[in-house]
Amino acid sequence: MKNDNLNKGSCLTPCEEKKCVREKLNRRQFFGAAAAVGAAGTVLASSLISGCKAKLAEEIRKIPRKKGMENFPVLITEKCKPMDQKNTIFCRQLWDHDFVKKIESEAAVRRVALSKREKGWRQLDRALNAAGWALDHQFATGSENGQPMSPAYDWNGPVSDRKYQFNNPEDAAKKIKKAARFLGASLVGIARYNPLWTYSRLVKENLENDPDEQKKEKFDLIKPEFPFTPKSVVVIAVEMDYKAIALSPSSLEGAATGLGYSQMCAVGYSVSTFTRRLGYRAFANGNDISLSVPYAVEAGLGELGRNGLLITPEFGPRVRLVKVFTELDIKPDRCETFGVWEFCKSCQRCAESCPANAISFEKPTTEGTTISNNPGVFKWYINPEKCIQFWIENGSDCANCITACPYNKPDMWHHQLMAAAAGFPGAPLHTIMAKMDKLFGYGNTFDIKANAAFWEEN
Amino acid sequence: MEFLWSLIGAMAVLLICGLRSWIKKGKKKVTFFSWLGIFVFFLLALFSTAWMISCFIEGETRAAVIGFSIFGTVTMVIFAITRKKILKDSKTRYPSARGAY
Numbered sequence: 135m136k137n138d139n140l141n142k143g144s145c146l147t148p149c150e151e152k153k154c155v156r157e158k159l160n161r162r163q164f165f166g167a168a169a170a171v172g173a174a175g176t177v178l179a180s181s182l183i184s185g186c187k188a189k190l191a192e193e194i195r196k197i198p199r200k201k202g203m204e205n206f207p208v209l210i211t212e213k214c215k216p217m218d219q220k221n222t223i224f225c226r227q228l229w230d231h232d233f234v235k236k237i238e239s240e241a242a243v244r245r246v247a248l249s250k251r252e253k254g255w256r257q258l259d260r261a262l263n264a265a266g267w268a269l270d271h272q273f274a275t276g277s278e279n280g281q282p283m284s285p286a287y288d289w290n291g292p293v294s295d296r297k298y299q300f301n302n303p304e305d306a307a308k309k310i311k312k313a314a315r316f317l318g319a320s321l322v323g324i325a326r327y328n329p330l331w332t333y334s335r336l337v338k339e340n341l342e343n344d345p346d347e348q349k350k351e352k353f354d355l356i357k358p359e360f361p362f363t364p365k366s367v368v369v370i371a372v373e374m375d376y377k378a379i380a381l382s383p384s385s386l387e388g389a390a391t392g393l394g395y396s397q398m399c400a401v402g403y404s405v406s407t408f409t410r411r412l413g414y415r416a417f418a419n420g421n422d423i424s425l426s427v428p429y430a431v432e433a434g435l436g437e438l439g440r441n442g443l444l445i446t447p448e449f450g451p452r453v454r455l456v457k458v459f460t461e462l463d464i465k466p467d468r469c470e471t472f473g474v475w476e477f478c479k480s481c482q483r484c485a486e487s488c489p490a491n492a493i494s495f496e497k498p499t500t501e502g503t504t505i506s507n508n509p510g511v512f513k514w515y516i517n518p519e520k521c522i523q524f525w526i527e528n529g530s531d532c533a534n535c536i537t538a539c540p541y542n543k544p545d546m547w548h549h550q551l552m553a554a555a556a557g558f559p560g561a562p563l564h565t566i567m568a569k570m571d572k573l574f575g576y577g578n579t580f581d582i583k584a585n586a587a588f589w590e591e592n
Numbered sequence: 593m594e595f596l597w598s599l600i601g602a603m604a605v606l607l608i609c610g611l612r613s614w615i616k617k618g619k620k621k622v623t624f625f626s627w628l629g630i631f632v633f634f635l636l637a638l639f640s641t642a643w644m645i646s647c648f649i650e651g652e653t654r655a656a657v658i659g660f661s662i663f664g665t666v667t668m669v670i671f672a673i674t675r676k677k678i679l680k681d682s683k684t685r686y687p688s689a690r691g692a693y
Contacts, residue, residue, distance in 0.1 A: 548647075
C-alpha cells in the first residue's frame with residue numbers, strides 16, 4: 135500500500151485519518167447548521183408569536199365597534215362623534231386666548247436661538263415658500279386653517295343643465311378617476327359620504343374688518359348645511375416633493391407643503407368643475423369642512439399611521455388630501471391594508487424625530503390628550519398643542535414626522551421591495567427594518583447641509 | 593429596461609457556461625445544495641450591485657455604501673460556503689485528485 139500519506143508524522147493510518155477528518159467535518163457541519171437554524175428559527179418564532187399576540191390582544195380587548203364601521207380598518211367606537219371644528223388646533227387660535235398666550239410666550243423664548251440658523255431660512259428660501267403657498271392663499275384663502283367656502287372650495291358652483299348618463303356606478307368611478315389623474319391627482323379613490331367625518335359646526339371667520347362693529351369673537355359658528363346631500367366622495371392625494379420635504383423643518387420644506395396645498399386647490403377645483411359640467415352638483419374641500427384621513431382610508435388610498443397621517447403604499451405620508459363631495463352615485467373602493475398598523479407598533483421613528491415630542495410612544499388608545507383630539511378612535515393620538523407650539527417657534531410648519539417615516543421613499547424598486555417586506559408580521563423584523571432605515575441614512579431632519587445643497591442641484 | 597433584463601440574462605448565461613467548464617475540467621461534483629448555493633449567490637450578487645447602483649442614482653451615497661457592505665458580505669459568505677462544499681464533495685468523489693492512496 136502506498137504510504138505517501140497526507141499528514142506526515144501522524145500516528146494514524148491513512149484510513150483512520152480519513153475517518154477522523156470526516157467525523158470532524160460532520161460535527162462542524164452539524165454545529166454550524168444547528169446555529170444557523172437556531173438563529174433563523176428564533177427570529178421566525180418570535181415574529182410569529184408577536185404576530186399572534188397582536189391578534190390575541192385585539193380579541194381580548196372586546197371593544198364594541200360603532201354600528202356601520204365594523205369593516206373599517208381602524209377601530210371606531212360608539213364614543214366617536216363628529217368633531218366641533220372650533221376645537222381644532224387652528225380654530226382654537228381664534229377664541230382660546232389663554233392657550234394662545236401660553237404658546238406665544240413659551241415660543242418667544244426659544245425662537246431667538248432657532249433664528250440663528252441661516253441655511254433654509256434665507257430670503258431665497260422664504261421666497262420659494264411664499265411662491266408655493268401663492269395659489270392656495272389666492273383662491274382658497276384660510277382653508278388650510280379651516281375657513282369654509284373659499285373661492286376654490288365654493289359650495290355653489292354652476293352646474294350644467296344636461297346630465298351625463300353613466301352606464302352604471304362602476305363606469306362613473308372609472309371616468310371620474312381618469313379625469314382626476316389627468317387633472318393632476320397622484321392617487322384617487324372613491325368613498326361613501328359619511329357624516330361622522332364632517333365637523334358638527336364650522337368656524338367662519340369674519341374677514342371683513344368693520345371698525346364700527348366691535349364683535350366679541352371674530353368668527354361665526356355655522357352648521358354644515360350643504361346645498362345637496364352628498365352621496366359619494368372623490369378622495370384625491372397629491373404627492374409632495376421628496377427632496378424638499380427632506381429639508382424639514384426649514385422654510386424650504388414649507389415650500390413643498392404650501393405647493394401641496396396649492397395643488398390641492400387646483401386639482402380639487404378642477405375635478406369639481408368636471409363633475410358639475412356633467413350635470414351633477416359637486417364641490418371640493420380640503421381641511422375646511424371635514425376630516426381627510428378617514429375618507430382616504432375608506433377610499434383605499436392607505437392606512438392610518440402613528441403620526442396621525444395617511445400612509446400610502448406609493449409615497450408614504452408624503453401626500454396632501456383634497457376631497458370632492460358630489461351627489462353623483464359612484465362605486466366606492468374597498469379599504470386596503472398593507473401592514474402599516476403592525477409596523478408602526480415597532481417603528482416609532484416619527485415619535486423619535488418629533489422636535490415637539492407631540493407623537494405618542496405609548497400603545498394606541500381611544501382617549502385623546504387635549505380638546506383638539508376627537509376621542510373614540512383606537513389609534514395613537516398626537517398632541518396638537520405641542521405640535522403648533524413648535525411651528526410658532528420654528529417660524530414655519532414642520533414635516534419631521536413625514537421625513538422620518540420609513541414609508542416615505544422615492545418610487546424605486548428597492549424601496550417597493552422593502553415596503554412589501556414590511557408587510558410581513560413580526561415585531562423583531564419591523565424593529566430591525568426601522569433601525570436599518572436609520573442606519574442607511576434615510577429620514578434625517580434638521581439637515582443644514584442638505585438645505586444649503588438644495589439650490590446647487592438641478 | 594429591456595436592455596437591463598438582457599444584461600441580466602447574459603450574465604446568467606456566462607455564469608452557467610463558466611460553471612459548466614469549471615466543473616467538467618476540474619472533475620468537480622456539484623450536488624443539489626451546491627447548485628442552490630450558486631443560485632443564491634448569483635441572486636445576492638445581483639441584488640447587492642443593483643441596490644448600490646439604485647442608491648447612487650437617487651443620491652443616497654451612504655445607503656449605497658452600507659447596503660453594498662451588508663449585502664455584499666452576505667454574498668461572500670454564501671460564496672465561500674458553496675465553494676467549500678463543492679470542493680469537499682469533489683474530494684469525496686475523486687479521492688485520487690490529491691493522491692490519497
